[in-house]
Amino acid sequence: MKLITSINYISDINSTVFLASIKADEVLYYKYQQDKPYSLLILVDYNHNELVLEFSGKILLDKYSQLINRETIKDSLNNVNKLNICRLDIEAILQDAEVVKCDVTKDIETDINVINNTIRQNLTNYRKWTVKQYNSGIVLENVVSTPRYKKRLVIYNKGKELEKVNNINFIDSLTAKNEILSYFKGKVRFELNINTKQQIRQLLNIPNNNIQNVLNATANPILTVIDEAVKYEPQQQKAQTLRDYEHVLLLKDCDYDMVRVEAKVRALSSKNTSITRMMQPYKELYKRLQDNKTNTIDIRALVA
Known part of the structure; x- marks a missing residue:
């Protein structure tokens, strides 16, 4: 998360750990950055009168599994203060900062x-x-x-x-x-x-x-x-030919119930037709569809 807020919300800057940019004896900005044990950037920009804070979720330490949210955001900023390199006005930041x-x-x-x-x-x-x-x-x-x-x-x-x-x-x-x-x-x-x-x-x-x-x-x-x-249309993913597609439509019409499929095939076939032969492509297609279901997942349902 990257926040921009007022420069007035930081104080007690430890200049020995912040990198200072100075021009004509004037401090342009202070910058602190670390990558371990978590990512943190603090930029005190006097040109724009801004305080920039950027950190990763690992700043939560033992609360990392909870992610940064409205309940844990204070923990994130408190952990910055615990570094004792500056003092953040947490309540002010939580009211005025822009993400x-x-x-x-x-x-x-x-x-x-x-x-x-x-x-x-x-x-x-x-x-x-x-x-x-x-x-x-x-x-x-x-x-x-x-x-x-x-x-x-x-x-x-x-x-x-x-x-x-x-x-x-x-x-x-x-x-x-x-x-x-x-x-x-x-x-x-x-x-x-x-x-x-x-x-x-x-x-x-x-x-x-x-x-x-x-x-x-x-x-x-x-x-x-x-x-x-x-x-994501799992039941039709393996319909690779027109004949497959026609078979899929019948399977779908019978709710993929192979007993109902066989009954439908019997009803629509002549008496001299081999039902075993007629059912074979439906059984093969049904197996492919089931195999496909085990290799795909309804991602939308997962993230909803």
Whole structure:
């Protein structure tokens, strides 16, 4: 999350840990940045009279599994104060700050491989949307030339990501690291990167970028992107020929009940027709459809 607020909401800046930019004996800005155990940027910009704060969800430490929301945002800012490098006026920031970048995330216990397979096979438009490999998961993004229209949804195995070497410092900083690792085991993270103020307003359906509006938004932007990018029709995915399609229509008409299918075939066939032979393509197609169902998933239902 990236916040911009008044420069008046920071004090007691420890100049020994902040990088200072000075021109003609005048401080232009103070900057503090760290990557471990969590990402944090503090920029005190005297030119624009702004305080810029940018941090990742890991700033929550032992509350990391709760994500940054209206209940935990104070914990995020309190953890900055606990560094004893400056003093933030938390209440003022929570009233006046603007959110200019944020990630909307949701953690779900599901099979990452099935998610990947479903999205790759069911894009609404292969020219407008691309799927790229991302570690154990994928990046789903639209093809646009203007950043304000860019939509980027990262889907990956969060448990495996936490076990990587670059997260050792974060895990070691936790007092409840076993609980955190246990919580994320088997979890798939859906992470939508929203990088412009306009997109924040549009995807969260809010009138402005005030932090309270963002934290209290009820829209589901991940679902919005899934609806736009993925079309899921599981029962027809394997209908590869016209004859298959006709068979699918009969299966669907009988609610995929093979007893009802056989009864329908008997009713529509001549007495001399071999029912065993007539039923064979329906049985084969039904098996393919069932196999397809095990390799795809209703993503919309997961993120709704």
